[in-house]
Amino acid sequence: MMMVRKSKGLGERHQKILDFIASYQREYKHPPSIREIGEHCDISSTSVVNYYLDQLEKSGNIERDRKISRGVRLTGSSASPSGDMFRVPMVGVIQAGEPIHVPSSADFSSFTPEDSVEIAMSLMPAKEKGKELFALQVQGESMIDAMVNDGDIVILKPTQDARNGDMVAVWLSDRNETTLKFFFKEKDKFRLQPANPTMKPIYIDRNESLEIKGKVVMVIRKVERYN
Amino acid sequence: MMMVRKSKGLGERHQKILDFIASYQREYKHPPSIREIGEHCDISSTSVVNYYLDQLEKSGNIERDRKISRGVRLTGSSASPSGDMFRVPMVGVIQAGEPIHVPSSADFSSFTPEDSVEIAMSLMPAKEKGKELFALQVQGESMIDAMVNDGDIVILKPTQDARNGDMVAVWLSDRNETTLKFFFKEKDKFRLQPANPTMKPIYIDRNESLEIKGKVVMVIRKVERYN
DNA sequence: ATGATAACCGAACGCCTGTTCTGTGTCAAG
DNA sequence: CTTGACACAGAACAGGCGTTCGGTTATCAT
Numbered sequence: 252m253m254m255v256r257k258s259k260g261l262g263e264r265h266q267k268i269l270d271f272i273a274s275y276q277r278e279y280k281h282p283p284s285i286r287e288i289g290e291h292c293d294i295s296s297t298s299v300v301n302y303y304l305d306q307l308e309k310s311g312n313i314e315r316d317r318k319i320s321r322g323v324r325l326t327g328s329s330a331s332p333s334g335d336m337f338r339v340p341m342v343g344v345i346q347a348g349e350p351i352h353v354p355s356s357a358d359f360s361s362f363t364p365e366d367s368v369e370i371a372m373s374l375m376p377a378k379e380k381g382k383e384l385f386a387l388q389v390q391g392e393s394m395i396d397a398m399v400n401d402g403d404i405v406i407l408k409p410t411q412d413a414r415n416g417d418m419v420a421v422w423l424s425d426r427n428e429t430t431l432k433f434f435f436k437e438k439d440k441f442r443l444q445p446a447n448p449t450m451k452p453i454y455i456d457r458n459e460s461l462e463i464k465g466k467v468v469m470v471i472r473k474v475e476r477y478n
Numbered sequence: 479m480m481m482v483r484k485s486k487g488l489g490e491r492h493q494k495i496l497d498f499i500a501s502y503q504r505e506y507k508h509p510p511s512i513r514e515i516g517e518h519c520d521i522s523s524t525s526v527v528n529y530y531l532d533q534l535e536k537s538g539n540i541e542r543d544r545k546i547s548r549g550v551r552l553t554g555s556s557a558s559p560s561g562d563m564f565r566v567p568m569v570g571v572i573q574a575g576e577p578i579h580v581p582s583s584a585d586f587s588s589f590t591p592e593d594s595v596e597i598a599m600s601l602m603p604a605k606e607k608g609k610e611l612f613a614l615q616v617q618g619e620s621m622i623d624a625m626v627n628d629g630d631i632v633i634l635k636p637t638q639d640a641r642n643g644d645m646v647a648v649w650l651s652d653r654n655e656t657t658l659k660f661f662f663k664e665k666d667k668f669r670l671q672p673a674n675p676t677m678k679p680i681y682i683d684r685n686e687s688l689e690i691k692g693k694v695v696m697v698i699r700k701v702e703r704y705n
Numbered sequence: 706a707t708g709a710t711a712a713c714c715g716a717a718c719g720c721c722t723g724t725t726c727t728g729t730g731t732c733a734a735g
Numbered sequence: 736c737t738t739g740a741c742a743c744a745g746a747a748c749a750g751g752c753g754t755t756c757g758g759t760t761a762t763c764a765t
Contacts, residue, residue, distance in 0.1 A: 264742095276507075277562070279543065279549075279551070280503075280509070281509050281548050281549060281550075282507070282508050284546075284547070284722060285723065285724095286721085286722070286723095294744095295743090295744065295745085296743070296744045296745060296746095297723075297724085298744075298745080298746095299743055301723075301724070302743080303742095316506065316508075317723080317724090318722095318724085318750080318751080319723085319751080320547035320548055320721070320722055320723075320752070321508050321547055321548050321722085322508060322723085324507035324508065335504070336563060336598055368600070368601065369563070369599075369600045370598065370601075371596035371597065371598060373595070373596045374595065374596060374698065374700065375700075376702065392675055395625065395675070395676065398626070398627050398699075399625070400625050400674075416703040417703065446627060447622055447627075448619055448622070467701045468701055469698070469699065469700055469701060470698070470701065471601065471698055472625075472696065472697040472698075472699075473601070473603055474645045474695055474696060474697065475603065476643035476644065511751075511752060512752070512753065512754095513751085521714095522713090522715085523713070523714045523715060523716095524753075524754085525713085525714075525716095525754080525756085526712075526713055528753075529712075530712095544753080544754090545720080545721080545752095545753065545754085546721075546752095547721065547722070547751070547752055547753075549753085706765100707764100707765080708763105708764090709762105709763090709764085709765100710762085710763090711760105711761090711762085712759100712760085712761085712762105713758100713761100714757105714758080714760100715757095716755105716756090716757095717754105717755085717756085717757105718753105718755080718756100719752100720752090720754100721750105721751075721752070721753090722749100722750090722751070722752090723748105723749095723750085723751090724747105724749085724750100725746105725747090725748080725749105726745105726746090726748100727744105727746090727747105728743105728744085729742105729744080730741105730743085730744105731740105731741085731743100732739105732740090732741085733739095733740090733741105734738085734739090734740100735736100735737085735738080735739105
């Protein structure tokens with residue numbers, strides 16, 4: 252029986268090992284041992300597995316913590332994406348006619364994973380990586396001037412004050428309205444600028460009530476069918 | 479008999495162990511050994527660590543693969559979120575004036591992690607969990623009728639044909655225009671419906687060229703400052 | 706006091722694992 | 736044919752690591 256080597260880069264056995272490590276890690280949340288790799292990739296000797304692992308390390312596909320049990324990890328493009336993500340509790344809906352419910356810090360510790368949204372760290376603006384975020388599902392089409400549609404998920408950071416240019420969720424109790432706008436404080440009034448550049452801003456007198464409920468940090472839209 | 483223990487569920491030592499496991503896992507991509515937990519949590523005996531681990535397992539905070547090295551993993555809310563996510567290559571920009579570049583399958587295997595977007599599985603519509611997705615960054619404000627703004631990230635699934643109601647990225651070579659619209663095939667023409675319900679559809683004759691480049695499955699907007 | 710119990714420590718046992726060393730068969734170049 | 740690289744197998748060694756067991760201490764209810 253001849254061994255036909257894959258002239259270039261990785262042979263199919265290398266690939267099989269890489270795939271096995273990935274799937275094993277996904278299932279058990281820890282890397283496989285050398286012997287486990289051998290069993291599942293039809294390699295009868297641990298030394299051969301070690302042999303391949305050395306090659307994969309040299310070619311940069313994996314890293315190894317020598318001497319440490321199960322000290323293999325995928326790197327680069329073979330790696331399961333960094334895995335750095337965090338969960339944001341989905342605490343309710345946001346719609347024009349009702350004030351939004353900002354969760355208290357007590358709520359943060361006891362939300363159910365089912366009603367939460369997972370976001371990759373790499374997607375997050377650097378500054379907002381704290382834990383104090385919450386998500387709301389947009390209901391109705393009243394936020395289209397904010398480029399936000401029915402069903403979209405808005406991720407907010409609770410805050411009472413905003414800097415000019417921040418996109419905020421505000422409750423205008425005089426008008427009985429929740430809205431998402433870019434916020435600007437001007438001499439004697441507030442300017443709320445829609446995200447859609449073709450639309451005009453609205454102005455709020457200082458004596459009108461304006462409650463900033465949170466700062467919008469991200470909008471996610473799962474595009475479903477149009478109905 | 480009452481317990482003088484830290485009144486509630488977990489003592490601070492339990493919490494310290496949980497935190498250590500989480501941070502260790504993040505750093506090394508594999509769980510710590512019992513002895514490593516002991517060292518970093520000021521516990522001198524492996525049996526004590528085991529003692530705490532048993533409690534954490536009973537209280538549901540961790541799971542253990544008995545007998546195997548480093549077989550601890552966090553569960554539930556202590557867990558780093560499921561970790562199930564995937565990487566989508568960011569292959570370029572999408573703007574009104576230029577056709578979009580759909581990557582070939584060759585491109586998929588060799589994209590750099592730097593230019594990619596990570597998405598949590600849980601965010602993805604069930605059907606689209608295949609690997610054949612790519613992302614484009616929106617350039618310019620020409621897509622506002624699709625509720626998509628400058629800087630937004632659009633995630634597409636490459637396809638040449640669409641079903642009615644799908645949101646598609648199309649290239650209209652007669653008009654030299656790329657656009658995102660909901661797609662409907664009608665008797666003798668195509669109707670391209672903007673996502674913004676206040677805007678009117680455009681109609682494309684069957685003899686006009688219409689190239690479907692992909693189906694939009696998700697839109698992500700990182701909300702930065704307004705400038 | 707007494708006993709029960711939670712919270713530890715240290716050591717020992719033995720499987721789990723990574724490492725290393727010797728050896729075998731194949732293939733291509735010299 | 737010889738040589739050397741390459742791709743393996745198998746066994747053995749040593750340290751890593753989970754488990755277990757006998758002890759100790761402090762607190763609290765009886």
